[in-house]
Amino acid sequence: MDFAQTPAQRRLCQAVRDFGQRELNFENSGDGPATPFNREGWLRCARFGVLGWPVPKKYGGSGLDPLSTILALDALGYACRDNGLVFAVNNHLWACAIYLVEHGTPELCETYLPPMCDGRWIGAHALTEPGTGSDVLSITTRAERAGDHYVLNGTKTFISNAPVADVFVVLARTALEGARQQALSAFVVPAHLPGVRVAREWNKAGLHTTPMGEVVFTDCRVPARNLLGGEGDGYAVFTSTIEWERAFMFASQVGVMERILDDCVRYATTRRQFGRTLGGFDSISGKIADMKVRIDLARLILHKIGWLKDAGRLAMMESAIAKLFISESHLNTALDAVQIHGARGYLTEFGIEREVRDALCGPIYGGTSEIQRKLIAGMLGIAAGDETG
Ligand SMILES: Cc1cc2nc3c(=O)[nH]c(=O)nc-3n(C[C@H](O)[C@H](O)[C@H](O)COP(=O)(O)OP(=O)(O)OC[C@H]3O[C@@H](n4cnc5c(N)ncnc54)[C@H](O)[C@@H]3O)c2cc1C
Structure with missing residues (x-):
């Protein structure tokens, strides 16, 4: 197995880091529950090609291979301080x-992916x-067939x-009887359809530039051609696609962890107490060493996933491990960073407590x-492992 990055991957990572640091860390990317969606940053990402990294070129994307995509997402997380x-x-x-790339018909891909x-x-x-929430198979949103449409409620x-949002992937119940795993279907639903309404916006502890909302579907008529897979395939579509989310979404968090590590190394080598730098205390340098261990282990599992997906193979176990390990490592790293920075870690103007949120x-x-x-545990045969999202 070869862990060396290709020259093209090295150039890509450098270009993404330069782009993120130069174009995404501007004043608008603020913090606070009322901070709006960072549309300017979004458009800059679009112009750089970020929004099409995993999308085939024929649909307007860059068609990056899975491992290069992981490396690019990692670099983006490092460079862009607006985690939202x-x-x-x-x-x-x-x-x-x-979902469209993996399960969309050519017609759906041609319509939705370029924009x-x-x-x-x-x-x-x-x-x-x-x-x-976790018990995905119990969702109650209904999609009832009515001619060449489904009616969503x-x-x-x-x-x-x-x-x-302009487009939603929606999981809904199409069967009230029969096997639970064949009762759901996945749809592509444009936000402008009559009967789609964002009923409320939630305030969150962090990630303020990602808005979050509640969406109500009322007698919303979705064309049957907007099905992903066939009727009843929704759960299979969901379980085979969520492994991308569980691995690739978290690649950016590894970059964030490295950025936090760099901040901590800088601080621990300059801040002095008791006549020496903080890094001279074992309890501080140990925290920093743990950060590095988490980053390198996270990259190993992500690179394995990149290799598996490149080969067109499933990565169910690996993506669950990656999601679990990286999300918990990210949180522990952010908490350690607060402790290393002392009071400055807790004050909003230094940006460290924001990493925790x-x-x-x-x-x-x-x-x-x-x-x-x-x-x-379920994949090891020692507990029920399905039916959860
Ligand atoms: C920042 C953020 C962004 C999100 N974005 C989206 C989004 O874009 N789209 C979307 O659909 N959802 C989104 N969600 C919702 C998210 O997917 C759910 O919060 C998550 O699936 C858990 O569901 P729940 O919050 O209802 O918790 P519950 O399922 O009610 O669980 C509560 C607690 O019980 C535990 N628990 C539940 N079942 C079990 C079990 N069988 N065994 C052991 N423990 C269990 C859980 O682990 C958790 O600790 C988002 C959530 C957050 C915080």
Whole structure:
């Protein structure tokens, strides 16, 4: 196995780092519950090609291979201090666009992917409901067949990008009887259809430039051609696609961890107490060493996933491990950074506490840590591993 980056991958990473640092760290990318969606940053990402990295060239994307995509996302996370913008981009790519790439008909791909790549349309994924979070198979949103349409009724909540979204991937119930795993279907739903309404916007602890909303579907008529897969394939579509989200979305968090590490090394080698730099205390240098260990282990599992996806293979176990390990590592790294910076870590003007708030939700979305452990145990044959998202 070869861990060396190709010259093209090295150039890509450098270009992404330069782009992020030069063009994405401007004043608008602020912090605070009222901070709006970072549209200017979004359009800059579109112009640089970020929004089409995993999308085939024939649909307006760059057609990057999986490992190069992971490296680019890692570099983006490092360079862009607006974690909310990076999260919005990742949601668009891995919770929406990739569903079309993997399961869309040529007609759906031709309609939706070009405007999603060039920044005109923003994607979102509507799965979670007020009564159904981890237990995906229990969703109640209904899609009833009516001629060449389906009529959608239900409420989806905690949907990232919803208040600014132009297109949703929606999971809904098409059968009330029979096998639970064949009862769901996945649809591409344009936000402008009559009967689609963002009913409320949620305030969050962090990731403020990613807006989050509740979406209500009321007698919304979705063309049957907007099905992803066939009727009843929704759960299979979801489980085969979420491994992209669980791995690729978290690649950016590894870049964030490296940025935090660099900040901590800088601080620990300049701040002096008791006549020496902080790095001279074992308890501080140990925290910094742990940060480096997490980053390198995270990259190993992500690179393995890149290799598996390049070969067209499933990565169910690896993506659950990656999601679990990286999200928890990110949070622990951010918490350690606060401790290393002392009071400055806690004060808003130094930006360290923001890293904690932005990292808090990683072990929740995309399937909680508890659910990832359950899935991993299930794949080892020692617990029920399915039926969870
Ligand atoms: C920042 C953020 C962005 C999000 N974006 C989206 C989005 O774009 N689209 C979308 O559809 N959803 C989104 N969500 C929702 C997210 O997917 C859900 O929050 C998640 O699936 C968990 O569901 P829940 O919050 O209802 O918790 P619950 O499922 O109610 O779980 C509560 C607690 O119980 C634990 N638990 C539940 N079942 C089990 C079990 N079987 N075994 C052990 N423990 C269990 C959970 O791990 C958790 O600790 C987002 C959430 C956040 C925080």
